[in-house]
Amino acid sequence: MLSVKVMVTLKSGVLDPQGKTVRNALESLGFKGxxxxxxxxxxxxxMDGVSPAEAxxxxxxxxxxxxxxxxxxxxxxxxQEA
Amino acid sequence: MRFGIxxxxxxxxxxxxxxxxxxxxxxxxxxxxxxEQRISxxxxxxxxxxxxxGDYLRTGAIxxxxxxxxxxxxxxxxxxxxxxxxxxxQILCEAGLLPGALMRNWSLHFICKYIYIRVENExxxxxxxCSPGQALHVPINHNxxxxxxxxxxxRDLNERGQVLFRYCGPGGEVSEGYNPNGSTENIAxxxxxxxNVMGMMPHPERACEMLLGSEDGRRIFSSVIRRWKGKx
Numbered sequence: 275m276l277s278v279k280v281m282v283t284l285k286s287g288v289l290d291p292q293g294k295t296v297r298n299a300l301e302s303l304g305f306k307g308x309x310x311x312x313x314x315x316x317x318x319x320x321m322d323g324v325s326p327a328e329a330x331x332x333x334x335x336x337x338x339x340x341x342x343x344x345x346x347x348x349x350x351x352x353x354q355e356a
Numbered sequence: 357m358r359f360g361i362x363x364x365x366x367x368x369x370x371x372x373x374x375x376x377x378x379x380x381x382x383x384x385x386x387x388x389x390x391x392e393q394r395i396s397x398x399x400x401x402x403x404x405x406x407x408x409x410g411d412y413l414r415t416g417a418i419x420x421x422x423x424x425x426x427x428x429x430x431x432x433x434x435x436x437x438x439x440x441x442x443x444x445x446q447i448l449c450e451a452g453l454l455p456g457a458l459m460r461n462w463s464l465h466f467i468c469k470y471i472y473i474r475v476e477n478e479x480x481x482x483x484x485x486c487s488p489g490q491a492l493h494v495p496i497n498h499n500x501x502x503x504x505x506x507x508x509x510x511r512d513l514n515e516r517g518q519v520l521f522r523y524c525g526p527g528g529e530v531s532e533g534y535n536p537n538g539s540t541e542n543i544a545x546x547x548x549x550x551x552n553v554m555g556m557m558p559h560p561e562r563a564c565e566m567l568l569g570s571e572d573g574r575r576i577f578s579s580v581i582r583r584w585k586g587k588x
Contacts, residue, residue, distance in 0.1 A: 288459070289459075291460060291461075291462045291463070291464050292460065292464060295464060343414055343457055345455075345456060345457040345506075346457045346459060346504055
């Protein structure tokens with residue numbers, strides 16, 4: 275079994291009003307030194323019956339086709355034996 | 357003229373579009389379930405508003421892979437007229453039929469209200485019944501209406517006259533104060549380079565009778581019909 279973690283984040287330069295609001299909330303709670311805060315998505319995927327190399331190819335295609343929108347988002351992923 | 361309205365799971369403005377095209381404009385209209393693999397005999401396809409697939413992952417991200425979307429792409433490639441309203445606009449962007457993306461409103465609030473949009477190019481299949489710079493009074497109803505495109509795309513859109521509408525004031529004044537959702541350059545609607553596919557966040561179908569507060573939305577459908585009849 276492979277454990278895949280896909281992380282999708284907004285490209286730098288794309289405004290993230292949610293991140294800004296959360297950062298303001300943290301600051302109002304007294305947390306200091308917050309230079310930036312951006313919100314992304316994590317997708318946990320379990321894959322079975324595929325080799326890590328094959329999984330990598332598939333996950334790459336999943337990201338390009340559906341999981342991330344290349345206009346506004348970047349993605350990265352980690353694949354580990356579960 | 358024969359319109360096809362695509363019904364995705366979660367669409368909710370298809371009846372409004374059907375009513376307007378059938379009852380206000382006396383045109384032929386069929387509903388097309390998203391599982392259809394072929395569409396033929398239509399002069400224009402409408403992707404209506406709503407929350408297709410619950411807006412899961414990103415608005416329009418799943419709907420763009422509905423079986424019918426391949427047929428819509430072929431229809432568009434062949435020069436057919438395609439109108440994406442609200443969620444339909446989001447789906448067309450996800451499908452790559454229109455450039456850019458629609459993101460969360462910068463206020464993080466769902467917005468439902470009447471606004472004004474200025475017609476930026478009245479020589480198109482979707483705006484030829486409008487006068488230059490006309491301010492149309494139409495409603496918006498969305499959570500993800502903040503249009504985003506990179507600088508290069510924006511330059512192309514502007515240079516090629518692909519920006520159809522910008523959010524504005526009652527007199528057509530475009531300024532940040534009249535930008536309801538944070539859209540880049542107040543963009544409310546665009547078309548593709550070929551000029552046959554358009555997307556807009558406001559709902560023209562909800563502004564076609566004075567009972568609903570405005571008839572300005574009629575101009576959009578009138579334009580499409582005029583273009584099809586070769587009268588514009």
